[in-house]
Amino acid sequence: MPQDDPTLAVVIPAGGGGTRLWPRSRQATPKQFLDIVSERTMLQETADRVRALVPPERLFIITNARHVAPVREQLPDVPPENIVGEPQGRDSAPAIGLMAAVLETRLGPDAVMAVLPADHVIPHDEHFRDILRLAASVAQDGWLVTLGIPPTGPDTGFGYIQSGETIREEQGLAVRRVRQFKEKPKRDVAEQYLREGGYFWNAGMYIVTVGTLRALYRAHLPQMEAGFARIADALGTPQEEQTLRRVFPTLEKVSIDYGISEKAEKVAVVPADIGWNDVGSWARLAEVLAESGHEAENIVVGQHIGVDTQGALIYSPHRLIATIGLSDIIVIDTPDATLICPKSRSEDVKQVVEELKARGQHELL
Amino acid sequence: MPQDDPTLAVVIPAGGGGTRLWPRSRQATPKQFLDIVSERTMLQETADRVRALVPPERLFIITNARHVAPVREQLPDVPPENIVGEPQGRDSAPAIGLMAAVLETRLGPDAVMAVLPADHVIPHDEHFRDILRLAASVAQDGWLVTLGIPPTGPDTGFGYIQSGETIREEQGLAVRRVRQFKEKPKRDVAEQYLREGGYFWNAGMYIVTVGTLRALYRAHLPQMEAGFARIADALGTPQEEQTLRRVFPTLEKVSIDYGISEKAEKVAVVPADIGWNDVGSWARLAEVLAESGHEAENIVVGQHIGVDTQGALIYSPHRLIATIGLSDIIVIDTPDATLICPKSRSEDVKQVVEELKARGQHELL
Numbered sequence: 232m233p234q235d236d237p238t239l240a241v242v243i244p245a246g247g248g249g250t251r252l253w254p255r256s257r258q259a260t261p262k263q264f265l266d267i268v269s270e271r272t273m274l275q276e277t278a279d280r281v282r283a284l285v286p287p288e289r290l291f292i293i294t295n296a297r298h299v300a301p302v303r304e305q306l307p308d309v310p311p312e313n314i315v316g317e318p319q320g321r322d323s324a325p326a327i328g329l330m331a332a333v334l335e336t337r338l339g340p341d342a343v344m345a346v347l348p349a350d351h352v353i354p355h356d357e358h359f360r361d362i363l364r365l366a367a368s369v370a371q372d373g374w375l376v377t378l379g380i381p382p383t384g385p386d387t388g389f390g391y392i393q394s395g396e397t398i399r400e401e402q403g404l405a406v407r408r409v410r411q412f413k414e415k416p417k418r419d420v421a422e423q424y425l426r427e428g429g430y431f432w433n434a435g436m437y438i439v440t441v442g443t444l445r446a447l448y449r450a451h452l453p454q455m456e457a458g459f460a461r462i463a464d465a466l467g468t469p470q471e472e473q474t475l476r477r478v479f480p481t482l483e484k485v486s487i488d489y490g491i492s493e494k495a496e497k498v499a500v501v502p503a504d505i506g507w508n509d510v511g512s513w514a515r516l517a518e519v520l521a522e523s524g525h526e527a528e529n530i531v532v533g534q535h536i537g538v539d540t541q542g543a544l545i546y547s548p549h550r551l552i553a554t555i556g557l558s559d560i561i562v563i564d565t566p567d568a569t570l571i572c573p574k575s576r577s578e579d580v581k582q583v584v585e586e587l588k589a590r591g592q593h594e595l596l
Numbered sequence: 597m598p599q600d601d602p603t604l605a606v607v608i609p610a611g612g613g614g615t616r617l618w619p620r621s622r623q624a625t626p627k628q629f630l631d632i633v634s635e636r637t638m639l640q641e642t643a644d645r646v647r648a649l650v651p652p653e654r655l656f657i658i659t660n661a662r663h664v665a666p667v668r669e670q671l672p673d674v675p676p677e678n679i680v681g682e683p684q685g686r687d688s689a690p691a692i693g694l695m696a697a698v699l700e701t702r703l704g705p706d707a708v709m710a711v712l713p714a715d716h717v718i719p720h721d722e723h724f725r726d727i728l729r730l731a732a733s734v735a736q737d738g739w740l741v742t743l744g745i746p747p748t749g750p751d752t753g754f755g756y757i758q759s760g761e762t763i764r765e766e767q768g769l770a771v772r773r774v775r776q777f778k779e780k781p782k783r784d785v786a787e788q789y790l791r792e793g794g795y796f797w798n799a800g801m802y803i804v805t806v807g808t809l810r811a812l813y814r815a816h817l818p819q820m821e822a823g824f825a826r827i828a829d830a831l832g833t834p835q836e837e838q839t840l841r842r843v844f845p846t847l848e849k850v851s852i853d854y855g856i857s858e859k860a861e862k863v864a865v866v867p868a869d870i871g872w873n874d875v876g877s878w879a880r881l882a883e884v885l886a887e888s889g890h891e892a893e894n895i896v897v898g899q900h901i902g903v904d905t906q907g908a909l910i911y912s913p914h915r916l917i918a919t920i921g922l923s924d925i926i927v928i929d930t931p932d933a934t935l936i937c938p939k940s941r942s943e944d945v946k947q948v949v950e951e952l953k954a955r956g957q958h959e960l961l
Contacts, residue, residue, distance in 0.1 A: 547934075551933040555942075579920050
């Protein structure tokens, strides 16, 4: 921890809808609530990762109202009042801003809040905690700090962060000013970023003091601020749920990147070489499992017979999957639906989900 | 029917082990007992196809002893004494020879028996019955008659029949003497056959009088003949099962093609352009289903969502199968096992079955 030992609090946004890992993830159980990467759920792993830094009393979770119960079940040591249920998803700016308002009341403006999404994988957790400590120290100087993932290729599935001059060097890491946030680029643009250098993937992690973030909301999203005040007054009272239901849906639907980060003056990025993976598709999950010890030619959870089968991801805990003459295939089997696609097409699961919606087969969503 | 109206009897060999359509077919339920082609099972369709020619009393079935019960269930109008259970498979010569001995006792040597396997598909059934009538008439002249399927390509999965001089012309069909039976050929040999002309696929169907066939067995398989006599004496007596169990396994394991047909003098072939398909693999079943009305791009039994999916065969009555970016894929889903392979590899299901045996997973066989 930095010398003046700030009060660190971790806010875990756990509101993802989780259609990208269909059919394993469903509306009722998005990926953050699943134990697909390890024996623990992704939410539990996210909490475990920071337990050496913060006690359960300073873990806060904001999730969809209908998922408050699974969060309580999976994190029984977190005080129930730290778990806030959004009546509906309004993107990240309302969710994180509301939690900042809550933390101001509870911990005061000097507390440092770290926003760490519930559905990411971070294998190098020791290094990750070191980076969080460094980021907290930078945040205390009034910076909105984000973590930048060094790109391993010209991926078009992430937003990018363009970094500028170095503002501090510590632990061999150059903390830099953020020059610009970039939307998910086209392939040639992403390739250009990599050639140019100084770009990072935006993993949506923020570290900032409560006071700094509150000031940013007041400056850039003043209408939202008024809503937060009404909700914060009601939290912990019998009016909490009713107030959330009435006020939250009126907040502007906007991301924190667009509504706050791009407009802030003092934004810094800490390079975070932490093996990060957002598990945003089955192909990405295959990468994670290959890295964490499943070194076999095929990654198999469950029963599989593969004849001339290479590079497959087979998930089938209930039934035997037999494949013949297939390369880089993904097979995800569940009691009521089975997905089969090449790794290169795993992002297109969303088209299957769209088709299910169009057919009205809500029981499979 | 020919003018002198022979007593026609149909013998249906139904002893196939049926691993080639795994996981749908299993040891307990080989393909002839499955309704995979239509609402009726393949055995029922085989019987239905000849009901216009023979009454149920002249339908005879020889099957594995453990499958006598399903045969009785599926063909309730066939007298139970017409259904014979082999204590073990000894290839086709013992099975068909035994039925000839049975028919001699029951119907006399002048009866014509048609041997029609239980696991073939014959869409042009009206034409097929005309051909059977013609074949029966040729059989009455002392010929062992087989049906020859005009090849649609140089298939290496079938035996071939080389035909010689025409011995009779009727209904626009040239009945020819068989010059030679050929084993399953290599590709280049099969191509040579097609260039040469006069070759047919051997579908294992025989039409012959009981007297002619009995004489052929006495001449070419005399030892087997002695066994038949002992079994025929016991059939219908309390000693039937015991005698079958003791004698049948001692009979030489040999095919009728090798043991009888290749050695007979008077063998004829009737060209049979009847849309025949042996459903010997999932890819062949896909051909059958495509021909019988499922004209859609993908052949689907059950529930399927296909994104960029063409030429697929999807069989999944219990669960949704979602495929993305796959061509000519076969997906066969059952409650405890799922097969996924390209059509070009569907013959290799046997490798999966071998692996299951090697693993001792008999519950999946």
